[in-house]
Amino acid sequence: MDPELSELERTRLEKVQRLRDSGIEPYPTRADVTHTTVEAVKLFIDTETSGQDPVDVKVKVAGRLRSTRPMGKIIFAHIEDGSGRLQLFLRVNELGEETMDFFVKELDLGDFIQAEGKLFRTRTGEITLQVSSFTLLAKSLLPLPAAKDEVVDGQVIRHATLNDPEVRFRQRYADLAVNPEVREIFRIRAKTVKSLRDYLDNRGFLEVETPILQPIYGGAAARPFITHHNQLKQDLYLRISFELYLKRIIVGGIDRVYEIGRDFRNEGVSYKHNPEFTQLEFYQAYSDYLDIMKTTEEMVAYTAQQALGTTTVNFDGKEINLAPPWRRLELRQGILEATGIDIMEYREDQQLRDAMAAKGLKFNPNATRGKLIDGMIGDYLEPNCIQPTFIYNYPRDISPLAKSMPGDPQTVERFEGFVGGMELCNAFTELNDPLDQEARFLEMGRAYTDDDEEKNPLDEDYLRAMSYGMPPMGGFGMGIDRLVMLLTGYRSIREVILFPHLRKSEED
Numbered sequence: 001m002d003p004e005l006s007e008l009e010r011t012r013l014e015k016v017q018r019l020r021d022s023g024i025e026p027y028p029t030r031a032d033v034t035h036t037t038v039e040a041v042k043l044f045i046d047t048e049t050s051g052q053d054p055v056d057v058k059v060k061v062a063g064r065l066r067s068t069r070p071m072g073k074i075i076f077a078h079i080e081d082g083s084g085r086l087q088l089f090l091r092v093n094e095l096g097e098e099t100m101d102f103f104v105k106e107l108d109l110g111d112f113i114q115a116e117g118k119l120f121r122t123r124t125g126e127i128t129l130q131v132s133s134f135t136l137l138a139k140s141l142l143p144l145p146a147a148k149d150e151v152v153d154g155q156v157i158r159h160a161t162l163n164d165p166e167v168r169f170r171q172r173y174a175d176l177a178v179n180p181e182v183r184e185i186f187r188i189r190a191k192t193v194k195s196l197r198d199y200l201d202n203r204g205f206l207e208v209e210t211p212i213l214q215p216i217y218g219g220a221a222a223r224p225f226i227t228h229h230n231q232l233k234q235d236l237y238l239r240i241s242f243e244l245y246l247k248r249i250i251v252g253g254i255d256r257v258y259e260i261g262r263d264f265r266n267e268g269v270s271y272k273h274n275p276e277f278t279q280l281e282f283y284q285a286y287s288d289y290l291d292i293m294k295t296t297e298e299m300v301a302y303t304a305q306q307a308l309g310t311t312t313v314n315f316d317g318k319e320i321n322l323a324p325p326w327r328r329l330e331l332r333q334g335i336l337e338a339t340g341i342d343i344m345e346y347r348e349d350q351q352l353r354d355a356m357a358a359k360g361l362k363f364n365p366n367a368t369r370g371k372l373i374d375g376m377i378g379d380y381l382e383p384n385c386i387q388p389t390f391i392y393n394y395p396r397d398i399s400p401l402a403k404s405m406p407g408d409p410q411t412v413e414r415f416e417g418f419v420g421g422m423e424l425c426n427a428f429t430e431l432n433d434p435l436d437q438e439a440r441f442l443e444m445g446r447a448y449t450d451d452d453e454e455k456n457p458l459d460e461d462y463l464r465a466m467s468y469g470m471p472p473m474g475g476f477g478m479g480i481d482r483l484v485m486l487l488t489g490y491r492s493i494r495e496v497i498l499f500p501h502l503r504k505s506e507e508d
Contacts, residue, residue, distance in 0.1 A: 008143050009141060009142060009143070012108060012139065012140065012141050012142075012143070013141060015106055015108075015139065016139050016141070018106070019106065019136070019139070024136065026136055026138070026139040027137075027138055027139065028135070028136075028137060031062050031114050031135075031137055032060055032114065033060050033061060033062045033114065034059050034060045034061075035059045035060070035061055036061070036081055036082070036083040036084070037061055037063060037079065037080070037081050037083055037084045037085060037086035038083035038084045039059075039083070040059040040061050040086060040119060040127075040129070041084070041086065041119075041127050043057055043059065043119070044057050044119040044127050045127070054119060054120070055118065055120070056118065057118060057119045058116070058117065058118050058119075059116070059117070059119065059129065060114060060115070060116045061079065061081070061086060061114070061115055061129065062079070062081060062112065062113065062114040062115070062137060063079035063080045063081035063085075063086070063112065063113070064079060064080050064081070064110060064111070064112050064140075064177065065077060065078075065079055065107060065108070065109055065110065065111045065112070065113055066078045066079060066080045066085065066109065067109070068104075068107075068109065070104050073091065073092040073093075073100070074089065074090065074091050074092070075088075075089075075090040075091075075100065075103060075104070076088070076089060076090075076128075077090070077103075079113060079115065080180075086127070086128075086129055087122070087126050087127070087128040087129070088115055088128065088129050088131050088134075089120075089122075089128045089129065089130045089131065090103060090131045090134075091130070094130070094131070094132060095131065095132075095133075103134070106136075107136065108139075108140055108143065109140075109143065109144055110140030110142070110143060110144045110177070111136060111137075111138065111139055111140050112136075112137040112138040112140075113134050113135065113136055113137055114134060114135045114137055115129055115131045115133070115134040115135075116131070116132055116133050116134070117129045117130045117131045117132040117133070118130050118132070144162075144174065144177060144178050145162040145164075145167060145171070145174050145178060162174055162175055162178045162179055165494075166502075166505075168182075169494050169500055169502055170502060170505065172498055172499055185484070185488050185490070185495065185496055186496075186498060188307050188308070188484065188487055188488055189480075189484045189488075189496060191306060191307040192303055192307045192480065192483060192484055192487060193260060193278075193480060194306075195302060195303040195306035195307055196260065196280055196299065196303055196480070197260065198306070199298075199299045199302050199303065200256075200258050200282060200299075203256070203295075204255075204256050205256040205257060205258045205282055205284075206254055206256060206257050206258070207257075207258055207259065207260070208246070208249060208254075208257050208258070208259055209259065209261070210239075210242050210245035210246060210259060210261075211239065211245065212238060212239050212261075212262065212264075213227070213229075213236045213237070213238065213239075214236060214237050214238075214239050214245075215234070215236060215237075216237070216457055216459045216461075217237040217238075217239060217240050217241075217457065218240075218241065218243070218244050218457060218459050218462070219239075219240065219241030219242065219243030219244045219401070220240045220241040220243070220263075220265075220477075221398070222240045222241075222265040222266070222267055223265065223266040223267060224237040224238060224239075224240050224264070224265070224266060225237065225238040225264050225265075225266045225275075226238075238264035239263055239264065240263055240264065240265050241263060241279070241281070241477070242259045242261065242263070242279065242281045243281060243283075243401065243475065243477070244459060244462045246258075246259060246281055246282075246283050246475075247283055247430065247462075247465070247466075247470065247473070247475070248462065248465045249283075250283050250285055250470065250471065250473055251465045251466070251468055251469065251470050255284070255285035255286070255471075256282070256283070256284050256285065257282065257283055258280065258281065258282035258283075259279075259280075259281055259282075260278065260279070260280050260480065261278070261279065262276055262277070262278060262279070263276075263277055263278075263279045264276050265277075269501060269503075270493075271491060271492045271493060271494075272422055272482060272485075272492075272493050273493065274481065274493050274494070274497055274500055274501055275501050276501060277479055277480075277481050277493075277497075278479070278480040278481055279477060279478070279479055279480065280476075280477070280478045280480055281475070281476060281477045281478075282475070282476050283430070283473055283474070283475045283476075284473055284474050284475075285471040285472070285473045286471060286472060286473065287472075287473060287474040288413060288429040288472070288474050289392065289413045289414060289415055289427055289428055289429040289474055291474050292415075292427045292474040292475070292476050293326075293328070293390050293392075293415060293427070294324075295476070296326075296390075296417055296425060296427065296476060296478075297322075297324040297325060297326045297388065298324055300322055300388075300417075300424075300483070301322045301323050301324055303483070303487075304322045304487055307487055308487060311323040313486060313487055313489065314489050315419075315420040315485075315486055315489050315491075316420055316421065316489075316491055318386050318420070320386065320387060320388070320419060320420060320486070321387065321388075322388055322419070326387075326388035326389060326390055326417070327387060327388065327389040327390065328389075328390050328392065329381075329385075329389055329390065329391050329392070330391075330392060330393055331343075331373070331377070331391050331392060331393050331394055332344055332393065334377075334381050334391055335373070335376050335377070335380070335381065338376070338380040338381055338384070339356075339359055339361060339376060339380055340359055341355050341356065341359060341361075341376075343373055343395075346369070347369070347410070348369065349367075349368050349369045349372070352369050352372050352373070353365060353367075353372065356372065356376075361376070361379075361380075362375075362379065363375055368397055368398075369395060369397065370394075370395035370396070370397035370398035370399075371398060373394075373395050373398070374395075374398050377391065377416075381418075382418055382421060382422065382423060383421045384421070385418035385419070385421060386419075386420060386421055387419070388417065388418070388419045388424075389417070389418045389419070390415045390416070390417055390418075391415060391416050391418060392413075392414065392415035392416075393405065393411050393412070393413070393414070393415075394411065394412055394414040394415075394416075395410065395411065395412070396409065396410050396411060396412050396440075397410075397443075397444075399412045399414045399428065400431075400440045400441065400443075400444050401428060401430065401431055401437075401440075401475075402414045402428035402429060402430065402431055403428065403429040403430060403431045403432070404431075404436075412428065412429075413428060413429035414426070414427065414428045414429075415427055417478075419486055420486055422482060423482075424478060424479070424482055424483065424486065425476060425477060425478035425479075426476075426477050426478075427474065427475060427476040427477070428474070428475050429472070429473075429474055430470075430472075430473045430474065430475045432466065432470040432471065432472055432473065433466075434463050434466035434467045434470075437462075437463060437466055438458070438463050441457075441458040441459070441463075442458065481493050481496050481497055484496040
């Protein structure tokens with residue numbers, strides 16, 4: 001036996017051996033279940049309301065043993081499956097002393113069991129299974145993390161709990177097992193993704209799949225992960241965006257497309273960034289960024305209503321209403337109000353640096369004009385956009401795939417949506433002039449150093465696709481993880497990703 005095992009772990013291993021020595025398999029091959037716990041409760045209620053006597057309602061249920069309360073010749077316990085929780089009632093008169101003794105001595109919190117019997121209501125009204133027989137389905141060798149005592153009717157009941165964030169994220173399986181509110185996060189996440197799909201499907205969008213491994217990365221400003229294909233003797237990149245492939249499909253004659261999938265960005269980790277994240281992008285021919293604004297606010301409100309039953313959410317201590325219309329704030333006006341700087345008066349990099357220095361604003365002295373403006377958005381606008389806000393009309397040099405505004409080639413038709421003090425989405429009127437696009441790729445290549453994250457490589461095949469003719473269109477991208485953060489009220493992206501990326505622990 002491993003000397004590093006705890007006493008509890010040793011005890012459970014001894015129980016496994018003792019069970020096998022007595023001819024009981026602690027990990028049997030099959031279960032025989034007729035109802036989930038929720039279905040069992042519903043069956044009992046339906047029988048009651050129909051006027052029938054529910055005394056003969058029999059079920060077989062299974063789940064994880066979550067609490068036990070021995071009381072002499074009776075035992076109350078709870079099991080929990082994927083649908084909910086059900087109370088068990090065991091009595092020596094039905095099961096005998098040997099079976100009751102087995103339940104108390106050989107079963108532990110965390111074990112999976114199957115129980116059969118009739119349903120009834122206790123004096124307190126709780127629907128309960130009076131157990132006529134039970135079977136061990138899987139022995140838990142590790143005790144569920146931590147424990148909490150709860151006093152019920154003068155009796156102490158021990159419940160497994162888990163609160164340490166570091167342990168929760170590293171051992172998400174344990175987190176899910178003991179914290180039902182965490183399971184609810186991922187039920188809401190699933191509803192969110194389904195609702196986004198429903199919204200787009202019902203509006204004529206076609207869901208597609210594009211390559212994750214790409215010979216040239218593009219469509220966003222981010223550093224990629226690099227891998228190597230041995231057979232092809234070729235370096236490949238994990239995609240940072242779907243954009244350039246989805247727009248190729250628009251060229252091919254499918255006017256509305258979307259994709260929900262994984263993107264990978266080799267960047268910092270924070271409460272709102274994970275290197276691997278889920279993204280929604282859609283592209284719609286014959287539309288512009290104003291059309292996409294309307295679609296965005298409708299889609300997010302629809303998704304909230306479907307996933308939560310309301311368009312009002314509580315996030316970071318603030319009540320937020322996602323119902324349309326969302327506030328619109330022109331970028332120039334927003335920065336002027338927040339900093340006193342009119343960015344249109346400072347067209348050159350150094351001019352804007354000098355103006356920011358004069359106002360006492362922080363900035364990167366090597367940043368371009370566009371990056372300076374982007375920094376002001378993050379520092380002075382984004383934190384104050386609590387209610388849903390579209391900030392629109394951005395500098396061209398940080399938006400290489402967006403179309404310039406008529407009469408102002410240095411400003412593009414782009415918006416970002418902010419909610420709860422964080423960026424939620426990004427959208428453009430898409431650039432469809434292949435000559436302008438080629439010039440911008442070359443311009444971006446000159447403006448940034450080789451190791452700059454913001455650099456967008458020239459994609460000749462994408463330019464070729466554009467050259468066949470690309471219709472005017474609007475495009476949109478949104479991180480689904482951030483939307484789920486918003487809908488569930490969690491400030492950290494790690495809470496809404498089942499297995500977030502973490503630094504290597506000392507135990508690894």
